Amino acid sequence: MPYIQNSDADRSEMLAAVGVKSIADLFTSIPEEVRLNESLNLSAGLSEDQLMRHMQELSSGNQASAGVNFLGGGIYDHSWPTTVDHLMSRSEFLTAYTPYQPECSQGTLQAIYEFQSMIAELCGCEIANASMYDGASAAAEAAMMAMSQTRRKKVIVSAAMHPETRETIHTYLKHIDAEMVEAPIVDGVTDFSGLIDDKTAAVMVQQPNFFGNIEDIAAVAEAAKEVKALSVASLYPVATGILASPGKQGIDIVVGDGQSLGVPMAFGGPSFGFFAAQQKSVRKLPGRLVGISNDTEGRRAFTLTFQTREQHIRREKATSNICTNNALIALRGCIHMAALGPQGLEEVACVSRQRALEMVELLDLAGIRRAFPDQHFFNEVCFQVDNDEMVALFKQNLRAQGVQGVLAMSAWYDDMDGCFTLACTERTMPEDLIALSTIARQTFIPEVA
Amino acid sequence: MYLAPVQLLFEESRPGRRNWQTPGADRGVATADLPAHMVREKAPALPELGELDLIRHFTRLSQKNYAISTNFYPLGSCTMKYNPVVNERIAADPQWYNLHPYQDDDTVQGALELMHNLAADLGEATGLPGVTLHPAAGAHGELTALMVLRAWLDDQGQNQRRKILIPDSAHGTNPASCTLAGFDVVTVKSNDRGLCAVSDLVEHLGDDTAGMMITNPSTLGLFEEDVVKICGLVHEAGGKVYMDGANFNAIMGITRPGDFGIDMMHLNLHKTFSTPHGGGGPGSGPICVTEELTKYLPTPSVIQGENGFELSTPESSIGRVRGFHGNFLVLVRAYAYMKRLGAEGIKRVAENAVLNANYIRVKVSDHWRVPFDRICMHEFVARPTKEMREAGIHTIDIAKRLIELGYHPPTVYFPLVVAEAIMIEPTETESKETLDAFIEALIQVAKEAAAGEDFLHQAPRNMPVSRVDEAKAVKDPQLCFRCQ
Ligand SMILES: Cc1ncc(COP(=O)(O)O)c(C=O)c1O
Numbered sequence: 001m002p003y004i005q006n007s008d009a010d011r012s013e014m015l016a017a018v019g020v021k022s023i024a025d026l027f028t029s030i031p032e033e034v035r036l037n038e039s040l041n042l043s044a045g046l047s048e049d050q051l052m053r054h055m056q057e058l059s060s061g062n063q064a065s066a067g068v069n070f071l072g073g074g075i076y077d078h079s080w081p082t083t084v085d086h087l088m089s090r091s092e093f094l095t096a097y098t099p100y101q102p103e104c105s106q107g108t109l110q111a112i113y114e115f116q117s118m119i120a121e122l123c124g125c126e127i128a129n130a131s132m133y134d135g136a137s138a139a140a141e142a143a144m145m146a147m148s149q150t151r152r153k154k155v156i157v158s159a160a161m162h163p164e165t166r167e168t169i170h171t172y173l174k175h176i177d178a179e180m181v182e183a184p185i186v187d188g189v190t191d192f193s194g195l196i197d198d199k200t201a202a203v204m205v206q207q208p209n210f211f212g213n214i215e216d217i218a219a220v221a222e223a224a225k226e227v228k229a230l231s232v233a234s235l236y237p238v239a240t241g242i243l244a245s246p247g248k249q250g251i252d253i254v255v256g257d258g259q260s261l262g263v264p265m266a267f268g269g270p271s272f273g274f275f276a277a278q279q280k281s282v283r284k285l286p287g288r289l290v291g292i293s294n295d296t297e298g299r300r301a302f303t304l305t306f307q308t309r310e311q312h313i314r315r316e317k318a319t320s321n322i323c324t325n326n327a328l329i330a331l332r333g334c335i336h337m338a339a340l341g342p343q344g345l346e347e348v349a350c351v352s353r354q355r356a357l358e359m360v361e362l363l364d365l366a367g368i369r370r371a372f373p374d375q376h377f378f379n380e381v382c383f384q385v386d387n388d389e390m391v392a393l394f395k396q397n398l399r400a401q402g403v404q405g406v407l408a409m410s411a412w413y414d415d416m417d418g419c420f421t422l423a424c425t426e427r428t429m430p431e432d433l434i435a436l437s438t439i440a441r442q443t444f445i446p447e448v449a
Numbered sequence: 450m451y452l453a454p455v456q457l458l459f460e461e462s463r464p465g466r467r468n469w470q471t472p473g474a475d476r477g478v479a480t481a482d483l484p485a486h487m488v489r490e491k492a493p494a495l496p497e498l499g500e501l502d503l504i505r506h507f508t509r510l511s512q513k514n515y516a517i518s519t520n521f522y523p524l525g526s527c528t529m530k531y532n533p534v535v536n537e538r539i540a541a542d543p544q545w546y547n548l549h550p551y552q553d554d555d556t557v558q559g560a561l562e563l564m565h566n567l568a569a570d571l572g573e574a575t576g577l578p579g580v581t582l583h584p585a586a587g588a589h590g591e592l593t594a595l596m597v598l599r600a601w602l603d604d605q606g607q608n609q610r611r612k613i614l615i616p617d618s619a620h621g622t623n624p625a626s627c628t629l630a631g632f633d634v635v636t637v638k639s640n641d642r643g644l645c646a647v648s649d650l651v652e653h654l655g656d657d658t659a660g661m662m663i664t665n666p667s668t669l670g671l672f673e674e675d676v677v678k679i680c681g682l683v684h685e686a687g688g689k690v691y692m693d694g695a696n697f698n699a700i701m702g703i704t705r706p707g708d709f710g711i712d713m714m715h716l717n718l719h720k721t722f723s724t725p726h727g728g729g730g731p732g733s734g735p736i737c738v739t740e741e742l743t744k745y746l747p748t749p750s751v752i753q754g755e756n757g758f759e760l761s762t763p764e765s766s767i768g769r770v771r772g773f774h775g776n777f778l779v780l781v782r783a784y785a786y787m788k789r790l791g792a793e794g795i796k797r798v799a800e801n802a803v804l805n806a807n808y809i810r811v812k813v814s815d816h817w818r819v820p821f822d823r824i825c826m827h828e829f830v831a832r833p834t835k836e837m838r839e840a841g842i843h844t845i846d847i848a849k850r851l852i853e854l855g856y857h858p859p860t861v862y863f864p865l866v867v868a869e870a871i872m873i874e875p876t877e878t879e880s881k882e883t884l885d886a887f888i889e890a891l892i893q894v895a896k897e898a899a900a901g902e903d904f905l906h907q908a909p910r911n912m913p914v915s916r917v918d919e920a921k922a923v924k925d926p927q928l929c930f931r932c933q
Contacts, residue, residue: 052535058562065548083504101849105515114458120929126929135772240493270733340468350479
């Protein structure tokens with residue numbers, strides 16, 4: 001049998017040692033009437049070679065992006081160094097579990113500490129945890145942490161946050177005594193005016209927002225502070241290569257999805273969520289934390305810490321129920337950030353934005369205008385054309401040329417007929433932009449093209 | 450094991466060292482149109498290292514770990530089985546990892562088919578046909594299922610039911626998930642055989658009962674023999690029964706939770722289905738539910754329509770519990786694992802997992818206290834004898850001594866119902882020789898402990914660090930480099 005090493009002879013010897021006659025005797029504590037009499041209705045096992053062929057056949061039913069990808073909406077086609085794949089596939093990292101025993105887990109622990117340090121630096125915060133499931137669930141946990149810390153129940157969520165993040169927050173909050181309020185969008189950015197009051201636990205905003213627009217998060221932080229509410233920003237971490245970090249602009253909790261930090265798009269998962277805050281709220285933080293201490297000989301030693309917040313100690317009073325997180329993918333992020341360094345991250349951010357600027361110019365020539373021309377964007381841009389039929393036609397024409405792109409906003413926003421986003425990364429090549437604009441011209445001004 | 454200290458990336462950093470580069474960047478152009486307050490003054494202070502030093506840094510760190518591929522890892526409740534390397538190769542196919550979640554359904558038919566068929570197979574293995582692949586881990590599955598329960602109760606006009614019964618041996622995520630879902634926890638006692646006490650359960654059942662969470666096999670490694678009756682009682686009282694399926698490895702192919710009365714359960718694909726989760730994740734915690742509860746599952750699920758597979762939203766869905774479609778690359782590995790094993794192989798997994806656990810149990814039970822010393826499932830719980838405790842030796846000392854001898858320690862101090870618990874789960878992938886060597890080590894340590902050997906308090910003495918002062922880490926928190 002695959003992956004089972006013991007032979008029949010081994011099994012006989014072991015059964016004798018246990019003092020039973022057969023394997024079946026090991027299962028007599030299971031009531032007979034619910035024991036299966038026949039095997040499960042699953043296919044027969046495959047050899048490794050058959051398995052590889054089967055998987056290849058299955059995967060060939062996909063058309064993965066072969067390079068030209070303008071789709072965004074939270075998952076971006078960034079590149080990563082080979083060092084990331086190489087190092088994270090070392091089986092000493094790959095097949096260890098949570099570092100409960102610090103003496104034989106210093107490698108994992110130090111890497112998590114370094115991850116926390118770099119995430120905190122990007123977010124502009126004092127501390128960060130060892131990772132969350134993803135960006136959406138991290139945002140939901142941030143809302144709950146703010147409720148717990150302020151002992152208030154109102155959570156104000158920007159309508160320009162990623163729709164799936166908003167839905168996740170909504171699902172998490174609807175069963176506890178909480179009130180979720182959506183702050184409307186005015187000209188492509190969030191308008192919180194008149195909503196933030198002394199009942200507010202959290203004010204939540206995304207940077208850049210779902211339309212790619214840069215929000216004035218300093219003002220959000222300020223407004224929250226005035227009523228002693230907590231401000232929460234969901235951050236696209238690559239943007240911090242050139243944009244001011246949320247923590248430095250006064251935001252209390254910074255969360256987000258780490259996919260853009262060296263993680264494949266992978267149909268949306270697994271990536272990792274990150275969670276950063278200020279030191280004073282450490283006891284309210286969800287998830288695992290690694291800190292530095294000493295061993296008995298005074299040597300520097302890393303260890304899990306502040307575990308009294310967690311479910312295995314605090315049970316129903318824990319700050320969160322999270323146990324398994326996304327550590328291995330966070331390790332990817334850790335190696336990626338270290339490989340980029342300050343300049344590397346800045347370059348990725350710059351090139352992503354330069355391409356987006358060029359894209360806007362080129363599409364303008366094709367008669368495609370930005371939906372929110374008064375706003376600033378980073379690498380993702382919301383455009384507006386006559387109607388959704390034209391959006392669909394554009395998308396179809398792009399697809400015919402092997403180009404992925406065009407996220408129609410009306411899938412999530414009823415009043416955004418004709419609006420769509422396109423995202424650029426450092427992988428977007430000038431010739432990709434030419435192709436995009438050529439197809440745009442053929443679609444929108446066929447008489448000229 | 451690499452013993453020398455490895456400096457922090459930040460300490461190894463030297464200004465101007467470069468590694469990954471992206472040509473064509475022009476900060477002036479990239480920021481010219483942005484207002485000054487939006488732009489950061491200088492790039493984030495990440496470490497600066499060359500490629501070779503980076504490789505050495507992380508290679509050395511990796512060598513400071515015990516892992517399944519280097520050491521026996523009998524961490525109870527965590528099912529640390531061999532993670533087949535072929536699955537890594539399969540997951541490294543760009544036709545999987547280069548998919549964007551917002552591609553049109555017709556361009557991701559392979560991915561959707563995989564998800565659809567994996568869900569169907571998990572439904573078959575559990576006897577619970579409604580499956581969502583969304584939850585990111587076991588605890589996330591628990592929470593999702595409890596939300597499903599809330600939705601069902603609301604539909605029944607029974608939302609006054611707020612109590613969830615949980616045996617005292619349950620994992621901490623069970624009660625923590627209840628709180629998150631807005632339920633109150635009522636603890637049910639274990640009886641003298643280590644099983645959920647039906648007499649105590651009955652005491653707590655009533656018209657405020659929303660349901661029960663039961664772990665089966667339990668965290669003591671015992672099959673809940675009264676599970677059919679327990680499910681019946683909870684159903685009679687108007688509640689639903691959730692099964693924590695973290696221990697499904699012991700029973701797959703042998704019995705099906707759906708057949709013994711369970712309404713909902715989670716599976717830990719990162720345990721039972723062998724997907725690597727280095728350092729603590731990623732996981733995947735699908736939940737499987739009865740036909741009746743299927744319409745409440747989170748969105749999206751994969752259905753087979755006229756034009757192929759498509760994403761769709763169940764009729765009365767609780768909504769989303771995360772972004773996108775689940776931890777897809779974990780699903781790919783779990784699917785490959787199941788296909789390689791087939792129906793027969795899956796059953797063999799359970800059989801061998803249970804045999805391996807019992808083999809260790811009978812060989813060590815003369816030397817350790819095994820509170821429930823009868824045929825166990827995939828794991829069993831031991832504890833130091835009275836003699837050892839009187840000699841001043843505690844479970845922590847045992848764990849650390851095992852590290853010294855080259856073993857990742859079992860899970861310790863859990864479940865809480867056994868003081869000083871040592872929870873041993875060998876898994877099916879270990880050979881008899883490995884088990885024999887471990888048994889020998891356990892017997893040796895038992896003798897050392899009974900003799901009150903002082904060096905047990907110093908263990909481990911051959912690791913990069915000795916015991917860590919955990920109190921200091923809280924008193925003087927140093928959680929990241931910048932804020933020291
Ligand atoms: C019995 C039991 N229940 C629940 C969980 C939680 O699962 P996860 O860590 O995947 O969230 C675990 C594992 O940690 C477990 O052992």
